[in-house]
Amino acid sequence: MLKINKNKKNISRILFCAAEAAPLAKVGGLADVVGSLPQALKIQDIDARILMPAHGSISLSNWKAKKINSFEVKIGKKKENVSIWQIKIKNITYYLLQNSTYFKGKVYEGDNANKYLFFARAALKALTLLPFKPQIIHAHDFHAASILTGLASSTRSKRPGLVLTIHNLQSQGWTEEKTLLKFGFSIEDFKFLDKRKKYTGWINLLTAGIKSADKITTVSPTYAKEILTAEYGYGLEKLLKSRRQDLVGILNGIDVKTYNPADDKRLAQKYSSKDVLVGKQVNKRVVRSYMNLVDDHSPLFVFIARFSNQKGLDLFKSKDLLRLQKKFPFQLMILGSGEKKYEQMMLAVNKDLPDSMRTIIAFDETLAHNLYAAADYFLVPSKFEPCGLTQMMAMRYGAVPIVRATGGLKDTVIDKETGLVFNQYTSKNFINTLKQALEIYYNQPALYRKIRSNGLKQDWSWQASAPKYKNLYQDV
Numbered sequence: 001m002l003k004i005n006k007n008k009k010n011i012s013r014i015l016f017c018a019a020e021a022a023p024l025a026k027v028g029g030l031a032d033v034v035g036s037l038p039q040a041l042k043i044q045d046i047d048a049r050i051l052m053p054a055h056g057s058i059s060l061s062n063w064k065a066k067k068i069n070s071f072e073v074k075i076g077k078k079k080e081n082v083s084i085w086q087i088k089i090k091n092i093t094y095y096l097l098q099n100s101t102y103f104k105g106k107v108y109e110g111d112n113a114n115k116y117l118f119f120a121r122a123a124l125k126a127l128t129l130l131p132f133k134p135q136i137i138h139a140h141d142f143h144a145a146s147i148l149t150g151l152a153s154s155t156r157s158k159r160p161g162l163v164l165t166i167h168n169l170q171s172q173g174w175t176e177e178k179t180l181l182k183f184g185f186s187i188e189d190f191k192f193l194d195k196r197k198k199y200t201g202w203i204n205l206l207t208a209g210i211k212s213a214d215k216i217t218t219v220s221p222t223y224a225k226e227i228l229t230a231e232y233g234y235g236l237e238k239l240l241k242s243r244r245q246d247l248v249g250i251l252n253g254i255d256v257k258t259y260n261p262a263d264d265k266r267l268a269q270k271y272s273s274k275d276v277l278v279g280k281q282v283n284k285r286v287v288r289s290y291m292n293l294v295d296d297h298s299p300l301f302v303f304i305a306r307f308s309n310q311k312g313l314d315l316f317k318s319k320d321l322l323r324l325q326k327k328f329p330f331q332l333m334i335l336g337s338g339e340k341k342y343e344q345m346m347l348a349v350n351k352d353l354p355d356s357m358r359t360i361i362a363f364d365e366t367l368a369h370n371l372y373a374a375a376d377y378f379l380v381p382s383k384f385e386p387c388g389l390t391q392m393m394a395m396r397y398g399a400v401p402i403v404r405a406t407g408g409l410k411d412t413v414i415d416k417e418t419g420l421v422f423n424q425y426t427s428k429n430f431i432n433t434l435k436q437a438l439e440i441y442y443n444q445p446a447l448y449r450k451i452r453s454n455g456l457k458q459d460w461s462w463q464a465s466a467p468k469y470k471n472l473y474q475d476v
């Protein structure tokens with residue numbers, strides 16, 4: 001007879017704390033995850049709500065936000081006013097903290113350590129006022145990690161369970177002792193000093209969050225292993241190793257309703273796997289005309305990302321691309337924004353390929369959806385990639401991903417089955433893989449169609465991963 005596992009707790013109320021959440025504020029994949037996992041948890045009988053800053057870029061009136069409370073927090077000698085707003089989107093409750101000093105601008109504008117220490121301070125107070133009493137606080141990245149640190153000193157029976165998800169280890173949040181004091185934190189709670197170096201007076205907010213959390217997750221099984229190594233650990237590998245028992249990699253899913261070519265209002269033409277050929281042709285023609293590129297028979301490569309050192313932008317070399325084009329014509333569209341250095345780099349490559357390439361420096365979701373739909377190949381040559389969502393979105397839209405074997409890319413793309421995969425992070429390897437992709441496109445169309453159709457058959461929903469989160473919550 002099957003017995004109920006008495007060690008498993010009954011968990012039904014979770015509060016996600018994060019800097020960004022779709023559709024309210026999005027910079028990258030973090031927003032996609034925070035905005036879509038609660039929907040999937042609902043099916044697991046979990047009411048997951050979201051607590052985030054009311055960034056100046058969010059129009060509270062457009063979202064019909066309701067003010068539910070307000071309070072003051074003291075930061076140094078100054079009193080800061082915080083209002084709590086509530087928004088319901090597709091039956092998910094978002095709580096937004098509004099403050100005119102720290103949350104005026106965009107998600108990561110300004111001094112992020114200060115901004116997110118303020119978020120933590122305000123969130124800790126808001127927790128005592130919210131009508132919702134979570135059993136678990138699930139913090140995402142360093143931006144919310146200090147909420148856990150502020151709670152961890154209470155005994156477990158007197159506080160909620162604390163879960164931290166690391167979406168990207170590169171961004172850790174550094175601050176000084178005096179700043180912690182200013183924001184009303186006890187230095188002792190943060191002082192698990194970094195054994196790597198002598199104490200310099202600087203404190204790492206993510207380190208403190210990792211120490212404080214009852215359980216730590218990251219966003220793919222491969223990245224969970226990688227971050228235990230010096231190459232990917234960004235200096236935290238030893239600490240993470242010491243918490244190995246509590247660390248698990250759970251693969252992200254995507255919101256398959258928002259990313260659905262058969263029902264995507266942003267597309268010139270909707271399509272499903274049954275009419276993918278025609279659907280993509282029409283979308284490709286429209287995108288080419290919009291971008292003022294000739295409508296020929298060449299394949300279209302697309303790249304969409306935040307421009308940072310993580311994403312492989314330095315692998316795009318004009319000379320290599322031009323040489324390759326002589327043998328196999330192709331077009332290339334790049335959409336992204338971020339570090340100026342990379343924006344200039346990609347605009348310069350574009351100058352060298354004026355007739356076949358377009359670099360668009362922007363964050364444009366409508367264009368992104370249209371590019372997924374138009375692309376024959378989608379490029380994700382990342383140096384590291386905790387999970388990566390764009391390769392999943394690409395497959396969902398019938399674009400064949402070309403990825404480097406790292407992090408979640410390794411877990412989601414199979415070479416010559418659902419995409420093309422290269423190992424070493426070098427321009428040579430990258431360009432050789434593009435060459436291979438072109439050979440397949442031009443000379444082995446049946447293989448190209450097979451890879452694309454395998455990709456279209458994959459299930460990228462949260463169906464597999466949401467129960468893993470539930471299981472983890474029950475063990476906290």
Ligand code: ADP
Pocket residue numbers: 027028029030032304305306335336337362363364365368387388389390391393
């Ligand atoms: P990361 O979180 O490292 O930025 P992910 O692959 O996890 O990368 O997620 C990126 C998300 O952001 C995807 O939804 C992608 O479509 C979107 N995105 C990235 N850059 C842009 C852009 N310039 N315009 C529109 N959407 C973008």
